[in-house]
Amino acid sequence: MTGVVHRPASAAEVAEAVRGAQLVVPRGGGTKPSLWSVDGADLLDLSALDGITEYLPSEYTVTALAGTPLADVEARLAAEGQYLPFDPLLVEAGSTVGGAVAAGANGPGRLRYGGLRDFLLAVTFVDGRGEIVRGGAKVVKNAAGFDLPKLMVGSLGRLGVLTECTFKVFPHPESCATLRIPGMALDEAIEAAGRVGAGAVEIECLDLVHGLAGWDQEIRIGGRSFALDARLKRAADLLDTDVTTLSGDADASLWRTRREFGWASPDASVLKLPLTPATAGALEQVLADLDASQVARVFSAGIQQAFVAWPAERVADLTVLDRALTQSKLTALALRAPADAASQPILGYRTGGELLRRVEQALDPAGRFGRL
Amino acid sequence: MTTTDAAEFLDALTRRLGPDRVLTGAAPMAAYESDALTAFRARPRAVVLVDSAKEVVDVVRLCAAANVPFLARGSGTSLSGGSLPVHDGVVIAMNRLNRILEVDPVRRTAVVEPGVVNLAVSDAAAPYGLYYSPDPSSQSVCTIGGNLAFNSGGAHCLKYGMTSNHVLGLEVVLPDGEVIELGGDSLEGVGPDLVGLFVGSEGLFGIATKITLRLLPKPETYFTLLAAYDSLAAAGEAVAAVVASGLLPGAMEIMDNLAIEAAEAAVGAGYPLDAEGLLIVELEGEKQQVAAESELLLEVVRRSKPYLEHIASDPDDRMRIWKGRKSAFSAVGRLSPDYIVQDGVVPRSRLGEALTKIQHLGEEHGIRVANVFHAGDGNLHPLILFDGRVEGELERAEELAGEILRLCIDLGGSITGEHGVGMEKRQYLGEMFGDADLDAMRRIRLAIDPGELANRGKMFPDAEAPALLSHGPHPLEVAGVISRE
Numbered sequence: 001m002t003g004v005v006h007r008p009a010s011a012a013e014v015a016e017a018v019r020g021a022q023l024v025v026p027r028g029g030g031t032k033p034s035l036w037s038v039d040g041a042d043l044l045d046l047s048a049l050d051g052i053t054e055y056l057p058s059e060y061t062v063t064a065l066a067g068t069p070l071a072d073v074e075a076r077l078a079a080e081g082q083y084l085p086f087d088p089l090l091v092e093a094g095s096t097v098g099g100a101v102a103a104g105a106n107g108p109g110r111l112r113y114g115g116l117r118d119f120l121l122a123v124t125f126v127d128g129r130g131e132i133v134r135g136g137a138k139v140v141k142n143a144a145g146f147d148l149p150k151l152m153v154g155s156l157g158r159l160g161v162l163t164e165c166t167f168k169v170f171p172h173p174e175s176c177a178t179l180r181i182p183g184m185a186l187d188e189a190i191e192a193a194g195r196v197g198a199g200a201v202e203i204e205c206l207d208l209v210h211g212l213a214g215w216d217q218e219i220r221i222g223g224r225s226f227a228l229d230a231r232l233k234r235a236a237d238l239l240d241t242d243v244t245t246l247s248g249d250a251d252a253s254l255w256r257t258r259r260e261f262g263w264a265s266p267d268a269s270v271l272k273l274p275l276t277p278a279t280a281g282a283l284e285q286v287l288a289d290l291d292a293s294q295v296a297r298v299f300s301a302g303i304q305q306a307f308v309a310w311p312a313e314r315v316a317d318l319t320v321l322d323r324a325l326t327q328s329k330l331t332a333l334a335l336r337a338p339a340d341a342a343s344q345p346i347l348g349y350r351t352g353g354e355l356l357r358r359v360e361q362a363l364d365p366a367g368r369f370g371r372l
Numbered sequence: 373m374t375t376t377d378a379a380e381f382l383d384a385l386t387r388r389l390g391p392d393r394v395l396t397g398a399a400p401m402a403a404y405e406s407d408a409l410t411a412f413r414a415r416p417r418a419v420v421l422v423d424s425a426k427e428v429v430d431v432v433r434l435c436a437a438a439n440v441p442f443l444a445r446g447s448g449t450s451l452s453g454g455s456l457p458v459h460d461g462v463v464i465a466m467n468r469l470n471r472i473l474e475v476d477p478v479r480r481t482a483v484v485e486p487g488v489v490n491l492a493v494s495d496a497a498a499p500y501g502l503y504y505s506p507d508p509s510s511q512s513v514c515t516i517g518g519n520l521a522f523n524s525g526g527a528h529c530l531k532y533g534m535t536s537n538h539v540l541g542l543e544v545v546l547p548d549g550e551v552i553e554l555g556g557d558s559l560e561g562v563g564p565d566l567v568g569l570f571v572g573s574e575g576l577f578g579i580a581t582k583i584t585l586r587l588l589p590k591p592e593t594y595f596t597l598l599a600a601y602d603s604l605a606a607a608g609e610a611v612a613a614v615v616a617s618g619l620l621p622g623a624m625e626i627m628d629n630l631a632i633e634a635a636e637a638a639v640g641a642g643y644p645l646d647a648e649g650l651l652i653v654e655l656e657g658e659k660q661q662v663a664a665e666s667e668l669l670l671e672v673v674r675r676s677k678p679y680l681e682h683i684a685s686d687p688d689d690r691m692r693i694w695k696g697r698k699s700a701f702s703a704v705g706r707l708s709p710d711y712i713v714q715d716g717v718v719p720r721s722r723l724g725e726a727l728t729k730i731q732h733l734g735e736e737h738g739i740r741v742a743n744v745f746h747a748g749d750g751n752l753h754p755l756i757l758f759d760g761r762v763e764g765e766l767e768r769a770e771e772l773a774g775e776i777l778r779l780c781i782d783l784g785g786s787i788t789g790e791h792g793v794g795m796e797k798r799q800y801l802g803e804m805f806g807d808a809d810l811d812a813m814r815r816i817r818l819a820i821d822p823g824e825l826a827n828r829g830k831m832f833p834d835a836e837a838p839a840l841l842s843h844g845p846h847p848l849e850v851a852g853v854i855s856r857e
Contacts, residue, residue: 058615058721061752081618104565117565133812136807139717140530141749142786143523143572144793144804145831146813147536150568159564171618184701193419194478199660200592224664231660274558305560322462333562352554352566354546355577355820359569362819363812372563 011124011132011163017044018161019130024368026157028096030065032103035156037339038370046098049177052076053164060140061121063166066098073097083172085113089259090336098162102155105272105335106206111301119168120149125160128364138166155343158369173222176204178245178254179234181212181239186275186284190240190277190303192217197302201235205255208299220255261336264296264309269337273306273330275299282328290321308319315341322347346372381438385420388430392694404445404463409453409796416457421465428464433549435462441828444579446487448516451713452794454522454574458828466517466689467662470618479557480587481540486517486580493585502587503649505532509698520580523572525790527623527697530748532588534790536571539554541584546569547821557584574792575827577820591656595666599678600647604628609647610676613816614653619665622656624748631700631742638703641696644680652697700744708757714773715791716780720750729779730754737772751789793831802833
């Protein structure tokens with residue numbers, strides 16, 4: 001059950017709505033229902049907070065209102081040969097600037113230079129007292145005051161309602177291509193990924209995709225067109241096996257599908273799990289124990305995160321998964337899931353609870369945003 | 373605190389650590405009374421030399437129980453007075469907590485104690501072809517704990533970021549002695565980024581006792597270009613042109629004539645002494661890519677008409693170029709008996725404007741300013757030269773420093789890029805941020821540390837520890853709490 005729906009057109013209107021609410025949750029493009037569906041909460045539809053407020057290509061910075069679709073931001077950057085290196089997810093689906101920051105999730109391209117946390121320079125948000133707060137600075141380097149922009153990354157709208165964000169941007173690689181090795185055993189794939197990762201070739205993306213015949217390894221390399229072929233060959237030599245090379249549209253569409261979750265069934269709950277090459281095995285064990293070895297999944301960004309498509313017909317088992325993840329010290333976010341898929345968007349093992357409790361007390365003493 | 377309570381508190385510290393590791397009295401504590409911002413001194417109640425994380429926890433708990441402020445100190449290289457002792461507080465010297473607990477080449481992480489020196493991490497990672505990226509100029513002495521507290525940067529931050537972009541996980545002692553874990557081993561996380569909040573909190577949220585750092589593969593090759601110009605503005609324009617070309621260099625640095633003169637006198641880096649602006653641009657990465665990029669870079673830089681260019685011929689030559697740059701701060705000591713290292717940020721496109729204004733401000737105040745800066749990210753380091761023995765010069769120098777910070781705010785930048793607010797810039801934090809912004813930060817501070825025990829008096833323009841005034845003695849000096857050399 002949803003309460004009142006507000007559609008504020010300014011930070012001041014957001015503040016007013018927050019002050020008048022008992023429980024309130026923000027929504028941007030609505031691409032992640034499990035993150036904005038809270039029983040009995042008022043809804044802050046931020047779609048009217050739309051627009052790029054400042055873009056200075058020579059500064060590598062772009063500022064946009066929180067409800068601005070990422071597709072608009074990316075199009076504007078692309079016209080200047082720049083991009084968001086954290087590689088936002090669900091862009092074509094309609095994901096917004098504020099929704100991406102609040103969810104704190106990145107695409108496979110985060111491997112090259114870093115994630116959202118590394119590219120968010122400044123934020124404006126409304127805290128739980130209805131105050132408009134700014135943090136960070138609109139320049140690429142800053143160490144003044146507490147790093148409130150980072151605190152907002154992954155805060156799921158529970159510490160503040162974002163109204164404006166400034167990102168650092170980078171020049172887009174001139175061209176990209178992808179090497180693919182199909183049907184590897186997981187151990188073999190992880191070992192090969194380590195070999196390529198430790199080598200000299202700088203990699204944009206490295207994903208392992210689970211399939212019926214094993215794991216497909218996909219490695220994207222980007223940079224100056226002139227040097228690309230030589231670099232692809234170097235990486236292929238390191239892999240020491242037969243590889244297919246995808247370039248042009250085939251390369252672009254592969255990674256677009258990946259970040260749009262086109263590989264997952266539309267009604268599945270897509271979970272994001274932080275991972276390392278050393279913990280990938282633990283996740284595989286959890287899935288095997290729950291008889292879920294066949295679920296669609298990707299070990300992404302150099303095996304630093306997993307995306308798992310938990311099937312709709314087993315949604316009731318998410319509570320079992322929650323317990324199993326906790327035991328294995330793994331954490332998951334129900335990133336793109338139906339509204340009622342999980343009682344809590346965060347599953348599994350948690351750290352920093354005591355610090356978070358104190359921060360919540362400071363920014364939202366009345367608990368208007370609910371507690372994480 | 374009554375005299376009896378104070379004696380009992382010291383007894384408790386001594387019982388826990390033994391008499392050799394609890395320093396009291398003027399002589400043993402002298403070295404801890406200030407940091408690299410030497411204009412200030414303050415005498416702590418005691419300095420404790422801890423050997424383990426457990427001892428840090430116990431000392432913090434004793435402080436919390438007795439309501440005694442404390443701060444952790446590494447090598448004391450803070451240029452913002454961040455590790456200036458709290459008067460009558462406890463300094464927890466972390467240097468003995470200097471073990472590298474683990475280097476994992478597969479995960480590409482290092483787990484270290486906070487007293488580990490920055491460069492030691494890269495040394496330990498080198499056998500695996502890895503390194504720790506943030507490289508403050510003081511990297512051969514400064515510690516990871518201090519880097520973390522102040523979100524230290526360095527010359528190579530444009531591409532891979534500052535300290536906060538390289539910290540994955542923490543074990544932290546909160547100001548009441550509670551121990552928590554933040555983050556983990558992965559580059560990714562779930563939930564609010566509490567590691568990100570903790571890094572750069574200037575010691576106000578407690579003390580990190582175990583730190584998981586991200587390591588990067590060492591670049592296969594470097595292309596280091598030195599270009600000399602007739603004017604600072606021309607060097608600045610070259611930077612703008614490099615940015616516009618779509619190249620992403622690992623570092624872009626500019627030094628002005630005074631800084632060149634100082635660096636040359638100190639280390640003989642081979643810089644041209646007659647240059648008004650010297651640009652260092654460095655590409656890094658894999659061979660083929662750097663080869664392709666270096667052609668474009670040369671083309672772009674040549675269009676900016678330097679009167680001299682030099683490409684580092686080998687790793688030794690490269691090291692020499694960087695040695696000159698990294699020693700510039702201390703080298704300025706040869707030109708002047710005293711100096712203040714400032715740290716501010718302006719939008720890159722307004723660098724030229726900022727430098728011209730800084731020059732005018734210096735002339736107005738009759739004070740020489742040398743400029744060294746991370747041009748790639750608009751991070752200025754004006755070195756304000758003065759003679760503290762001449763009456764009024766320190767005050768004039770500080771006044772000038774303040775005007776430079778206001779200039780940075782006016783141009784839409786920041787009062788600090790990498791040194792932090794510390795003691796030095798507290799009064800300017802309120803000029804950069806509004807009341808509601810500061811109030812939110814203050815609320816977070818108070819929720820985490822209601823007694824304001826952890827590094828009390830830093831960062832916030834508090835009433836109880838007022839900021840340095842530009843004219844006359846500091847109120848705390850009048851009160852006899854702090855003193856200048």
